Amino acid sequence: xxxxxxxxxxxxxxxxxxxxxxxxxxxxxxxxxxxxxxxxxxxxxxxxxxxxxxxxxxxxxxxxxxxxxxxxxxxxxxxxxxxxxxxxxxxxxxxxxxxxxxxxxxxxxxxxxxxxxxxxxxxxxxxxxxxxxxxxxxxxxxxxxxxxxxxxxxxxxxxxxxxxxxxxxxxxxxxxxxxxxxxxxxxxxxxxxxxxxxxxxxxxxxxxxxxxxxxxxxxxxxxxxxxxxxxxxxxxxxxxxxxxxxxxxxxxxxxxxxxxxxxxxxxxxxxxxxxxxxxxxxxxxxxxxxxxxxxxxxxxxxxxxxxxxxxxxxxxxxxxxxxxxxxxxxxxxxxxxxxxxxxxxxxxxxxxxxxxxxxxxxxxxxxxxxxxxxxxxxxxxxxxxxxxxxxxxxxxxxxxxxx
Amino acid sequence: xxxxxxxxxxxxxxxxxxxxxxxxxxxxxxxxxxxxxxxxxxxxxxxxxxxxxxxxxxxxxxxxxxxxxxxxxxxxxxxxxxxxxxxxxxxxxxxxxxxxxxxxxxxxxxxxxxxxxxxxxxxxxxxxxxxxxxxxxxxxxxxxxxxxxxxxxxxxxxxxxxxxxxxxxxxxxxxxxxxxxxxxxxxxxxxxxxxxxxxxxxxxxxxxxxxxxxxxxxxxxxxxxxxx
Numbered sequence: 001x002x003x004x005x006x007x008x009x010x011x012x013x014x015x016x017x018x019x020x021x022x023x024x025x026x027x028x029x030x031x032x033x034x035x036x037x038x039x040x041x042x043x044x045x046x047x048x049x050x051x052x053x054x055x056x057x058x059x060x061x062x063x064x065x066x067x068x069x070x071x072x073x074x075x076x077x078x079x080x081x082x083x084x085x086x087x088x089x090x091x092x093x094x095x096x097x098x099x100x101x102x103x104x105x106x107x108x109x110x111x112x113x114x115x116x117x118x119x120x121x122x123x124x125x126x127x128x129x130x131x132x133x134x135x136x137x138x139x140x141x142x143x144x145x146x147x148x149x150x151x152x153x154x155x156x157x158x159x160x161x162x163x164x165x166x167x168x169x170x171x172x173x174x175x176x177x178x179x180x181x182x183x184x185x186x187x188x189x190x191x192x193x194x195x196x197x198x199x200x201x202x203x204x205x206x207x208x209x210x211x212x213x214x215x216x217x218x219x220x221x222x223x224x225x226x227x228x229x230x231x232x233x234x235x236x237x238x239x240x241x242x243x244x245x246x247x248x249x250x251x252x253x254x255x256x257x258x259x260x261x262x263x264x265x266x267x268x269x270x271x272x273x274x275x276x277x278x279x280x281x282x283x284x285x286x287x288x289x290x291x292x293x294x295x296x297x298x299x300x301x302x303x304x305x306x307x308x309x310x311x312x313x314x315x316x317x318x319x320x321x322x323x324x325x326x327x328x329x330x331x332x333x334x335x336x337x338x339x340x341x342x343x344x345x346x347x348x349x350x351x352x353x354x355x356x357x358x359x360x361x362x363x364x365x366x367x368x369x370x371x372x373x374x375x376x377x378x379x380x381x382x383x384x385x386x387x388x389x390x391x392x393x394x395x396x397x398x399x400x401x402x403x
Numbered sequence: 404x405x406x407x408x409x410x411x412x413x414x415x416x417x418x419x420x421x422x423x424x425x426x427x428x429x430x431x432x433x434x435x436x437x438x439x440x441x442x443x444x445x446x447x448x449x450x451x452x453x454x455x456x457x458x459x460x461x462x463x464x465x466x467x468x469x470x471x472x473x474x475x476x477x478x479x480x481x482x483x484x485x486x487x488x489x490x491x492x493x494x495x496x497x498x499x500x501x502x503x504x505x506x507x508x509x510x511x512x513x514x515x516x517x518x519x520x521x522x523x524x525x526x527x528x529x530x531x532x533x534x535x536x537x538x539x540x541x542x543x544x545x546x547x548x549x550x551x552x553x554x555x556x557x558x559x560x561x562x563x564x565x566x567x568x569x570x571x572x573x574x575x576x577x578x579x580x581x582x583x584x585x586x587x588x589x590x591x592x593x594x595x596x597x598x599x600x601x602x603x604x605x606x607x608x609x610x611x612x613x614x615x616x617x618x619x620x621x622x623x624x625x626x627x628x629x630x631x
Contacts, residue, residue: 001512001515004512011500012500015500309496310498312496313496313497313498314509314513315457315481315484316455316457316484316490316496317484317485317490317509317510317513317557318481318482318484318485318486318510318513318514318561319481319513320477320478320481320482320513321477321478321481322478323513396457396458397452397457397458400457400492400496
């Protein structure tokens with residue numbers, strides 16, 4: 001019986017091909033929009049999440065100042081409190097923190113022969129490499145020995161190295177660094193791998209010197225730009241943040257004197273933003289599905305009226321209400337699920353095109369496909385119900401005499 | 404097989420009530436061949452709808468093989484139409500997109516008969532009306548007389564005790580009409596009760612009994628000696 005109804009539905013949809021297509025269009029667009037939007041959303045999110053994970057493993061940034069310091073000057077007290085020793089205290093009192101290093105930075109200019117290049121100079125410690133998952137492609141990074149002897153060595157970001165040496169092998173070369181009205185001669189001991197830029201800055205145009213070299217030979221002040229901490233694991237990231245927060249709020253006596261930013265928090269923000277976007281776009285897609293459903297209802301009502309005589313004949317031949325009801329419901333469902341299938345294919349195609357332009361992986365979750373198809377079936381059922389009910393309850397005598 | 408007692412049918416058209424049947428009574432026995440005659444507006448279509456269980460009387464009783472039709476639900480009436488009654492209409496009332504076989508099998512679909520059985524029975528019914536060569540033709544591809552034969556095959560498919568024909572020759576030329584009437588005679592001889600509604604004397608004369616209606620009342624009930 002169901003199979004018969006399905007066959008009848010197919011043949012009546014085939015009889016009006018253009019009309020069938022037009023009435024499916026709403027569903028096609030709605031479902032296509034859901035599939036492509038969800039896919040584009042999750043593809044972009046994966047891309048950004050991947051970028052953030054690439055910044056390092058479980059990195060926590062601790063900066064002086066905070067909410068109140070928007071473009072203003074740091075109070076002397078806050079800046080004075082951010083000392084290398086503070087990093088050691090944090091490390092001792094925060095069991096979830098695996099590494100913490102102070103970082104100090106300023107801009108300077110390298111000169112090699114007649115080439116002069118501006119760069120950001122960062123005073124840091126060996127753990128920087130591990131925290132940022134950032135390795136040298138040639139030579140080595142700053143090591144413990146450099147730190148103890150405050151040796152005059154430098155490790156260059158990949159692009160910086162290219163800009164200064166222009167194809168020459170930088171390893172072992174000596175470069176002149178002008179910074180903070182001082183001049184130093186530094187030996188290049190390493191070049192870092194390509195990292196690329198992201199919203200946190202560009203590692204490739206920075207230069208790294210031992211923290212001790214920086215504090216003893218470049219800057220007399222001990223003012224730290226930020227601490228770079230690493231949680232023991234991703235799972236402990238939240239605890240690490242809480243421990244650091246607790247310690248600093250006690251030690252600095254004011255939560256506005258510092259700011260903690262963990263990868264986790266950045267990810268949370270991104271997840272929230274994409275979630276909001278998804279809900280909004282999903283809502284729009286939902287509305288177009290609704291409109292599609294109304295289109296189906298409209299066409300089903302037309303179909304019921306057109307086939308009044310057929311309904312009369314079928315009733316005269318013994319069709320019960322349920323038979324007629326099923327026939328038209330199945331027709332509506334066929335219409336909407338066909339629209340859903342076509343929409344899925346189109347949405348998939350759209351997501352594929354946009355993903356290849358955006359340069360991220362195509363992610364079409366089975367969940368979103370199931371949701372869109374399920375929803376279009378529901379729309380067909382809901383909007384097919386009234387026309388089918390109308391058909392089922394026709395008076396056979398009136399239906400038979402319908403011209 | 405049928406008892407009709409004081410049958411009335413009133414239509415409510417807006418505020419006016421129109422009585423199409425004003426109290427009609429008669430019995431029809433198994434195996435009869437009856438013509439119901441009358442001019443248009445006499446109530447014969449209304450009577451046919453009630454006899455065919457497509458409609459219910461406003462007043463009076465109609466017993467079909469012991470069932471009191473006025474007390475049955477819509478679905479029960481559908482079941483009786485399916486099993487006990489075969490309809491033949493003036494307009495043929497075939498479904499245009501289906502071929503003869505599929506048109507004829509429709510009543511079996513609503514009895515949930517298996518597909519292979521349905522097609523087999525439909526083929527046999529079409530052969531019975533001489534259309535064994537037209538199984539896969541659509542209604543638009545056959546003549547008027549052949550359409551009516553398809554309709555008769557469809558009426559026969561459930562082997563109903565009653566065949567109700569509403570002006571079955573109204574859209575056919577005389578010769579074809581006579582052929583159709585011949586089929587009814589054969590079916591009558593095989594034991595089917597036949598009721599033909601018509602306004603043509605020619606057709607009515609071929610029945611064994613003629614019931615005449617006028618203005619919603621029965622004005623004649625005569626038995627004609629013999630059929631053709």
